[in-house]
Amino acid sequence: MTFNAVPFMEPSQDFIKAGSTEIWEYINPNHDAHPMHVHLVNFQVLNRQPIDAAAYQADYESWINGGRKPEDRPVLANYLTGPPIPPDPDEARSNKDTVKAYSEMVTRIIIQEFNPPTGTIASIPNSGAVLPATYIHHCHILEHEDDDLMRPWTIVADGAQTDTGTTDTGTTDHGTTDHGGGHGH
Numbered sequence: 001m002t003f004n005a006v007p008f009m010e011p012s013q014d015f016i017k018a019g020s021t022e023i024w025e026y027i028n029p030n031h032d033a034h035p036m037h038v039h040l041v042n043f044q045v046l047n048r049q050p051i052d053a054a055a056y057q058a059d060y061e062s063w064i065n066g067g068r069k070p071e072d073r074p075v076l077a078n079y080l081t082g083p084p085i086p087p088d089p090d091e092a093r094s095n096k097d098t099v100k101a102y103s104e105m106v107t108r109i110i111i112q113e114f115n116p117p118t119g120t121i122a123s124i125p126n127s128g129a130v131l132p133a134t135y136i137h138h139c140h141i142l143e144h145e146d147d148d149l150m151r152p153w154t155i156v157a158d159g160a161q162t163d164t165g166t167t168d169t170g171t172t173d174h175g176t177t178d179h180g181g182g183h184g185h
Contacts, residue, residue, distance in 0.1 A: 003137075003151040005064045012134055014153040021112045026101040027076065029053035029060075034101045034149070035140040038109075040116060042095035046108040047084035053104035055079060076106060084108075098140055114155050131157045 006013065016022060024043075026036050029051065056079040063072050086092065091099070101107045116129035138150030 002149065006151065008136075008150050008152075012152040012154040014151070015132075015156050016114050016153060017158050018114055018116070018131060018155050019158050020114055021110065022114070023108055023110050025076070026099070026107045026109075027051065027056070028101045028103055028105055028107070029057040031103050033103055035098050036101050036107075036137065037098040037140045038111070038137040039097075039135040041111050041114065042097055043099070043109040043111040044094065045087035045091040045096060045099055046110050047086055048102060048105045048107045049080055049084045050082040050105055051076070051079045052081050053079075080106070116155055129155075131155060 002008070004013075023046065024038075026034075028034060030053070056074060056076075059074040059079075063069075063074055066072055088100075096109075099107055099109055116131070116133045116135075118128040118130070121127040132154045134152045134154045136150050136152050141149075
């Protein structure tokens with residue numbers, strides 16, 4: 001299990017400008033749910049939307065095996081099978097650091113103002129973050145973490161040159177993830 005069919009130890013591919021707001025999509029074409037945890041930030045759940053999981057997974061794996069050519073990348077919108085579903089009652093208007101990525105769904109979260117603490121923390125000298133600052137997001141099931149279902153992401157200074165390459169949907173949603181090897185988010 002990996003995010004975007006990339007092992008955890010590979011360098012960060014997701015660069016987010018400090019102070020920015022982003023919508024991340026967790027695409028899960030599998031039959032089990034995953035509690036996805038994002039380090040450093042709180043977020044709100046926007047919605048979930050059902051997908052044609054089998055077709056998406058097959059096309060995604062073909063794209064991976066075909067060399068990841070940008071023009072051949074599956075477009076998520078082509079696999080949506082129903083309207084967006086509001087957050088669960090315990091998620092509505094609540095700040096979260098973990099979200100349930102239900103099976104055969106895309107789960108969307110919004111993260112506002114990526115601002116790591118750069119000042120002194122708890123009177124500990126040199127404890128604040130220095131940009132670029134790298135954090136991770138991962139599945140909170142221990143066996144999945146151990147199986148590489150985690151990836152780094154990096155906050156860069158506003159105005160810094162970033163690599164905003166796509167991560168899954170053909171947009172610059174850095175958190176959009178699929179994990180290959182038989183699983184997908």
